Amino acid sequence: MPRRTPESLPEVGQEVLILEAQVRAYFANMQAIYNASTNTGENPEGFLSKAANINTLRTEYINLVKQLNIARLQEDTNYEPNFQSLIAFEELFSAVQYRMNELSPSSSNSPRSPAKIQTPVQSKSRIKLPAINLQKFDGNARDWTAFYECYNNIIHYNKDLSNTEKLQYLLGQISGTAQTAIAGIEPTGDNYQLIYSTLEDKYQDVRNLGCFYLDQIYNFKPLTNSQNLNSFLDTCATSIAAFEKLKIKDKTDFIYLYLSLKKIDQETARLFESSIRSEKLPSFENFITFIKEQAKINERIPSSSYTNVTDNRPRMRRIPVPKEMPPRTKSFVTSATNECPLCNNNNHNHFYQCSEFLKLTPRDRYATIKANNACTACLSVYHTKVSCNSSKSCNFCNSQVHHSLLCFSHKPGTDNASTYKIDKNKATSARDIVDTQNHTAAAVSLCSIEKTRQTTRTSVLLATACVRTLNKSGIEFTLRCLIDNASQHNFITNECATRLNLDINQPTYPMSVDGFGGNSSKIKGVTHLTIFSKFNSNNSYTFNSLIVDKITHQLPTSHIDKSSITHLTGVPLADETYYLPGRIDMILGAQMFTQIIRTGRIYSPPGAPQAFETTLGFILMGEAPISQSSYNSQIQIFCAITNERLDSSLRKFFEVEEIPKPKNKFLSPEEQ
Structure with missing residues (x-):
């Protein structure tokens, strides 16, 4: 892959390249200081002089990482911010800081008190533990408790970290809906408490967590054999243990309320939730009181009843229908345009009114009709031959299947204005769009058809x-x-x-x-x-x-x-x-x-x-x-x-008394 150069990139891309180079340089500088701390030897002053400005180096590095993430977001809106490099930088910084404290003159024996006998104490060897990976959280309630405890103990309650540093750690560990919840808050150190409290209010909801754990148990399917006992432990046992740790005073009352809400309809449950918005943990007694009041309201306002209207029309024998054939309902939105596909004219609704169409051969006209799903009988652009109720026949072969302009037996060049008179002022009737006479049992609803020209803007x-x-x-x-x-x-x-x-x-x-x-x-x-x-x-x-x-x-x-x-x-x-x-x-x-x-x-x-x-x-x-x-x-x-x-x-089939005879002969191969 060719190396990117600043001249070949837009302004945002150039800024990303510059920030990436600065981040690498600052990290390499900290790495060199750390390497010097591991081999001070007889010249500790050289190490201390290199590490004199590590606090400034650390502050500038954090700001560079933040600016780099902002620039990448401007370059690619789908980019996910990443602050993992701060963890490695903090490990190097802590090791260097510890070595500086060991070599500091204030920690050695003071020359002003020679009479004081110093008891040699053997220093405890410092073991470098592996870095702790923070728990990530994407908005799933199952992972919230582990993330909440881990983040609070390591980051949030750490007094050595500033709000800006805590915010960088927090933003690096959340994603999904959790990240969406704080999308409208500017990610600055001053807003850290607001961002943290927003996530805490949304996900540290005792009732939501309790319902989530109970849902895991309630929705667990019964085991059919003893080979899946581990799945029971992973789902039910862990959910019960997590539910027991929640700070709910009366867990039995909570379970009664949970089960009761599962047994009522959704609308009643929504009304109950609206009535107890100010209570974080409603009681089962609150629910029963609400149900009693709602039942009284339903008694005072009875539901509307349907009245059966007597129908004196003759009844038809009911034909059984297989249950596996349910009615199929479709709903769609389509677009209607009144421009001719050949001449882009919006003044006609039939192809015989198009000058470009008249220039074509009968075979090309037939292909155009089929390509635009138009009618072969009347040349309307709004329906096909199946739904056409035109009774006219071809002027050349007397066929009612096709229009005179589509007749293959007619010699080209002989059709003119006298052969078929075109009435340009003819209005388009509703039958050009919908066949209202041959009405079937298919239900058409909410059909809106406007004129071809708008009269108002x-x-x-x-x-x-x-x-x-x-x-x-x-x-x-x-x-x-x-x-x-x-x-x-x-x-x-x-x-x-x-x-x-x-x-x-x-x-x-x-x-x-x-x-x-x-x-x-x-x-x-x-x-x-x-x-x-x-x-x-x-x-x-x-x-x-x-x-x-x-x-x-x-x-x-x-x-x-x-x-x-x-x-x-x-x-x-x-x-x-x-x-x-x-x-x-x-x-x-x-x-x-x-x-x-x-x-x-x-x-x-x-x-x-x-x-x-x-x-x-x-x-x-x-x-x-x-x-x-x-x-x-x-x-x-x-x-x-x-x-x-x-x-x-089937009812229509049995109503047919005789098979209708076709008026014309079958289609010829050319007509097909």
């Missing part, structure tokens, strides 16, 4: 949020999510799952996402991940997500005029870049929506988006002004489709 914002997550290596990533309360599933792009190095499992049954025009995208797999709020790491959510190739194009579709939305200044937004078109990595579905939504709302003036409070921050939805430079005619369409169940298909 506004766009509609969909709710987006930026969340944090960690990959397998503990490196933090920021994901941009679309919050969709109409989706029954969570989705993540294949590119994002690969970037996070997530484990991908195959679905238990084939799944797909269907779009307009019969397009279908296969589900690549199912993955499991955890996301965190960028404002509060305690708001974390773990869920499964379906993997697809792509969710949608950039959102929003146009650049939003941020200067016109001044009433949201200072509001903690879930997506600070809501006004810039950007990539969507995930869809958070209805199940996640119910967990993150809160009651707060900021009402906006007409023409501005509304702000809704969530645990991820305020999300924006609704109409928003767009900047004049980004004005275009692209829109975003959302649609959720639930596939038809098997019993509906």
Whole structure:
């Protein structure tokens, strides 16, 4: 690998090279002083003169290591700070300091008191012990206690270390969510106590630790044979021992409360936690009192009941359906653009209106139709032949399968304006997009279709949020999510799952996402991940997500005029870049929506988006002004489709009285 030179690097890279050279020089100087301390011989003064400024050398070395880590972070945001070299430097410094104290004139016999008889004392040999490796902590509650005890005894309670030195040791030992918890605090010596107390308040929570240890026991699967007794000791025995060491006065009451919370629904448990926010260790009696009061509230406010409406329509015989064939629900966001793929014109919706299309041969026209999933019967760009209800036939061969412009039997060059009259003022009907006559049992919900041209300079914002997550290596990533309360599933792009190095499992049954025009995208797999709020790491959510190739194009579709939305200044937004078109990595579905939504709302003036409070921050939805430079005619369409169940298909099969006869002959090889 060629050696890097300062001339070939940017300014930040040059600074890293200079700091690396300075760190190596300072460490080599300390190493030389240490080597001199081991062989003082008859000239101890030479060693003492070299070691006179070791305190200054140490202070400057610590500052250089800190500056080097800051420069590397500026060069590479994914770089993890490393202060391991300070440990080796401190070992050399301590050995040199000890040797200096032995050779100091103040420790030898004073010449002013010759009458005093000094009793020779044999000095105890100093044994150099190996360096103690500090326990690392990545946010896992299992490792907190060992890290907390080790760090406090060696570093935090060490009076010989300054706050700056303690901070460097602390930052070198934490990673993952623990590092994320203090990401917003500037890492300086003055803020050491604040950083330490932040970690202590978050992880030294007696109740959370107690629940964690009890979860290990509660979730331990029963042993099926005696060969796995070691796993019982490693999980249950150690968890019980750790639980006994916690400072909980009444452990029996704590266990009663833990088991009771496991037996109630999640919403009631959340209400109970909200009622005892000021108590670190609530009692079982507090829980029973809350349940009694909640039961009275439920009696006063009965749940809504459903009324059965009498249906006088004739009943059909129910056909049994196998249980292993559940309904398949898909939810997707797609992008609709009204530009012609050949001439980039947005004034027509059929290929026969395109001048470039008319210049092609029938075979090239047919290839263009297939490549764009258009209709071979009416040449519409919005649907295929399967969903077309056009009754027109070819002017040359009377076939209803293809359009006159796609007829292979017609000689090229004879089709002109008189052959097929084009009405440029013809309006596009809703049937060009959706077949409303041949309606089936497939449920289509929340389908929004806009005109091809916008009449006002506004766009509609969909709710987006930026969340944090960690990959397998503990490196933090920021994901941009679309919050969709109409989706029954969570989705993540294949590119994002690969970037996070997530484990991908195959679905238990084939799944797909269907779009307009019969397009279908296969589900690549199912993955499991955890996301965190960028404002509060305690708001974390773990869920499964379906993997697809792509969710949608950039959102929003146009650049939003941020200067016109001044009433949201200072509001903690879930997506600070809501006004810039950007990539969507995930869809958070209805199940996640119910967990993150809160009651707060900021009402906006007409023409501005509304702000809704969530645990991820305020999300924006609704109409928003767009900047004049980004004005275009692209829109975003959302649609959720639930596939038809098997019993509906079988019912239709039995309702058929006779097989319909085809009107035309079968397709010729050329038509196929």
